Amino acid sequence: SPLREASLQEALSQLVEAEILHQYGMPPRATYVFKHALLQEAAYGTMLKSKRREVHRKIVLALQETSPEVVADEPEILAHHCEAAGLIREAVDYWFRAGQKALTSSAHVEAVSHLTKGLRSLNCLPASPHRSQQELSLQMALGLGLIATHGYSSEQVLNTFARADELCRELGENAQLFSVIFGLFMFHAVRSDRKETRETTSQLLRLAKRSGDSNLLVEAYAATS
Numbered sequence: 001s002p003l004r005e006a007s008l009q010e011a012l013s014q015l016v017e018a019e020i021l022h023q024y025g026m027p028p029r030a031t032y033v034f035k036h037a038l039l040q041e042a043a044y045g046t047m048l049k050s051k052r053r054e055v056h057r058k059i060v061l062a063l064q065e066t067s068p069e070v071v072a073d074e075p076e077i078l079a080h081h082c083e084a085a086g087l088i089r090e091a092v093d094y095w096f097r098a099g100q101k102a103l104t105s106s107a108h109v110e111a112v113s114h115l116t117k118g119l120r121s122l123n124c125l126p127a128s129p130h131r132s133q134q135e136l137s138l139q140m141a142l143g144l145g146l147i148a149t150h151g152y153s154s155e156q157v158l159n160t161f162a163r164a165d166e167l168c169r170e171l172g173e174n175a176q177l178f179s180v181i182f183g184l185f186m187f188h189a190v191r192s193d194r195k196e197t198r199e200t201t202s203q204l205l206r207l208a209k210r211s212g213d214s215n216l217l218v219e220a221y222a223a224t225s
Contacts, residue, residue: 056085091121099141108148115142136167143183152190178207185223
């Protein structure tokens with residue numbers, strides 16, 4: 001209502017005069033920023049948890065309805081607010097989108113960060129085939145980011161692809177299993193683990209022949225050379 005908006009504007013003006021907020025632009029289209037991060041943290045800390053969640057939920061809705069460019073270009077912002085609002089399923093989806101976007105842009109450090117946060121959020125959800133499928137997508141994307149940031153021989157790469165292997169077999173997901181085994185093959189090949197390298201190349205050949213995909217056969221035979 002006009003009265004409520006006037007009261008809000010007066011309160012904001014008082015905070016600006018007290019040098020708590022900076023004002024950019026002119027009302028009613030002005031934006032306000034806390035003068036110091038500690039002031040922002042203190043104000044945020046005084047809010048009830050339920051109120052904070054509601055504020056973050058409203059931010060998510062506002063961004064989705066009025067700022068499609070933010071949703072498309074900065075999904076990590078939506079992920080952060082969804083997580084703070086308790087919208088965990090939505091947060092996982094946005095963290096995955098953010099990770100994929102970062103990988104596409106070769107921003108591998110950011111990709112690892114976003115995908116790791118997505119896995120952390122996913123742990124808050126109950127076990128289900130859908131959750132396992134989401135984890136598989138996150139782990140595979142994370143594996144690519146870790147290869148770029150830590151190299152094929154990193155233990156983190158091994159752990160990520162080993163977990164993805166478990167999920168593929170749990171889900172009966174053969175379409176993605178070849179890529180997972182290839183990641184394990186590269187880890188062992190770079191580390192000169194002869195036994196494991198032979199085992200993974202044999203798996204690659206079996207999967208490629210079973211799929212009938214000529215491209216996979218080429219990759220599998222290349223791995224044996």
